[in-house]
Amino acid sequence: MFTVSSYAAPSAAEPLVPTKIERRDVGPLDVLIDIKFAGICHSDIHTVRGDWGPQSYPLAPGHEIAGIVTEIGSAVTKHAIGDRVGVGCMVNSCRECVNCLKGEEQYCLNGNVGTYGAVDRDGTITQGGYSTHVVVTEDFVVRIPEGIALDAAAPLLCAGVTTYSPLRHWGAGPGKRVAVVGLGGLGHMAVKLAHAMGAEVSVLSQSLKKQEDGLKLGADHYYATSDETTFEDLAGSFDLIINTVSASIDISAYLQLLTLDGALVNVGAPAEPLPVNAFALIMGRRSFAGSMIGGIRETQEMLDFCAEHNLGAEIEVIPASKINDAYERVLASDVRYRFVIDTSTLV
Numbered sequence: 001m002f003t004v005s006s007y008a009a010p011s012a013a014e015p016l017v018p019t020k021i022e023r024r025d026v027g028p029l030d031v032l033i034d035i036k037f038a039g040i041c042h043s044d045i046h047t048v049r050g051d052w053g054p055q056s057y058p059l060a061p062g063h064e065i066a067g068i069v070t071e072i073g074s075a076v077t078k079h080a081i082g083d084r085v086g087v088g089c090m091v092n093s094c095r096e097c098v099n100c101l102k103g104e105e106q107y108c109l110n111g112n113v114g115t116y117g118a119v120d121r122d123g124t125i126t127q128g129g130y131s132t133h134v135v136v137t138e139d140f141v142v143r144i145p146e147g148i149a150l151d152a153a154a155p156l157l158c159a160g161v162t163t164y165s166p167l168r169h170w171g172a173g174p175g176k177r178v179a180v181v182g183l184g185g186l187g188h189m190a191v192k193l194a195h196a197m198g199a200e201v202s203v204l205s206q207s208l209k210k211q212e213d214g215l216k217l218g219a220d221h222y223y224a225t226s227d228e229t230t231f232e233d234l235a236g237s238f239d240l241i242i243n244t245v246s247a248s249i250d251i252s253a254y255l256q257l258l259t260l261d262g263a264l265v266n267v268g269a270p271a272e273p274l275p276v277n278a279f280a281l282i283m284g285r286r287s288f289a290g291s292m293i294g295g296i297r298e299t300q301e302m303l304d305f306c307a308e309h310n311l312g313a314e315i316e317v318i319p320a321s322k323i324n325d326a327y328e329r330v331l332a333s334d335v336r337y338r339f340v341i342d343t344s345t346l347v
Contacts, residue, residue: 001025005346006131007320008060012050015324018346021060021127023135031079031141032071033087038129039064039155039313040339042185042246043269045327047117051271055117062129062341063089063115066144066154076138084144086303088157089293091115091126091140103297105140130323132346142300145307152312155185155338156303158293159313163190163242164302165294166265167197170240174198179238179257180219183210185330186244186267188314188337191217194242196309202238204230204254213336217314231256236284244268251288255280263287313338319345 003020010017026032044061046052065087069079079085092113093105100108113120116128128134144153163186172178178199180190187203194201195218202221203214211222223230234257241254246268255264255276262284266274276288294302306312314337318326326339 004131004133006060006127007323007346008058008127008130009048011057012048012055016048016130018320019058019060021058021131023127023133024122024124026071026073026135028073028075029137029139030073030135031069031076031085031138033065033067033085033134033136033141034070035065035067035129035132035134035343037066037151037154037317038062038131038341038343039158039315040323040326040330040341041155041158042330043158044128045330046246046269046271052269056125059117060127060130061116062131063087064154064157064159064340065115065129065134066150066157067134070133073138078138079141079143084146084150085141086144086153086157087115087129087134087136087141088161088299089115091136092121095139103295105295106293130320130341130343130346132343140296142296142303145303147307147310148303148312151317151340151342152315153303154340155189155313155315156306157299159185159189159338160193160306161294161299161302162186162267162291163244164193164305165298166242166267166291167194167199167240168298169291170263170265172197172199172240176200176239177202177237177259179204179241181241181243181249181254182245182268183214183337184244184333185313185335185338188213188217190242190244191219192311193305195219196305196311204241238262240265242267246270248272248274251275252277252280255284255286255288258284258286261285261287263289266290267292313340315340317342321345
């Protein structure tokens with residue numbers, strides 16, 4: 001084991017502080033990554049504050065990791081020293097269940113190993129990307145194409161693939177009308193990706209204050225859901241709705257916006273249940289579904305797609321000393337559209 005500098009939460013009720021965390025020595029199939037940038041995801045805040053259940057502390061969050069390979073194990077074949085690489089929301093899985101064998105490790109039937117706050121196969125608690133270095137098995141490290149800057153690439157490892165996966169699975173493309181609920185860290189990537197796939201894209205936001213941004217990002221239309229006429233005017237309009245918000249919304253009302261056989265897919269993860277009126281589903285043979293990140297193969301596919309279409313996240317790079325301020329700004333929806341930590345400021 002060796003120690004590295006990090007920012008970690010001492011408890012659910014305390015701000016993150018500079019500290020040291022342990023990393024395992026590089027094994028035969030491991031890759032050591034010098035982390036250059038780490039994105040701040042809303043789920044980082046939920047996790048360290050115990051919103052999704054009790055945690056083991058101190059806890060260094062961060063699952064949007066971009067960096068450079070500095071050491072590889074003796075049996076590593078997929079990566080080389082000097083490679084530009086990324087690590088997303090998971091660092092291991094059983095690799096034996098039917099879902100893992102299909103390349104859907106995120107749905108591992110034995111539970112994938114999260115990048116932080118999870119029990120790894122060796123029994124240790126994983127620590128995330130708010131740190132200078134991380135050791136990850138080669139199978140869970142992806143290549144970042146040269147066409148994407150490392151800072152703009154970091155959020156793609158969660159926000160990018162979380163929205164890319166349902167857009168691909170539910171067939172976003174030419175002739176499809178896609179709506180994105182919320183224009184935040186996830187939503188802005190959903191707009192960019194759906195537009196690049198050729199879909200007609202609408203943003204459904206509480207107000208019109210980000211309308212100019214939404215249209216620049218690739219939206220064709222922008223609607224305020226606080227306007228009582230919006231749900232009447234848009235009834236039956238969309239083939240696919242991606243809900244990116246991590247708060248309770250009236251799912252039944254949004255289901256009414258779907259056309260026959262349309263799907264509303266939840267990628268936001270609110271702590272409270274989302275009740276659904278069965279008739280909102282039955283009357284249009286509509287579907288209410290969920291989607292969680294993507295497998296390693298799909299994550300690489302997403303990165304290659306972003307490089308091909310010159311896509312990256314819209315970011316605000318911050319020093320580590322501003323992490324706690326950034327958390328409060330995320331909760332206040334005061335970010336356009338993803339905070340990214342310059343990890344060189346950790347030392």
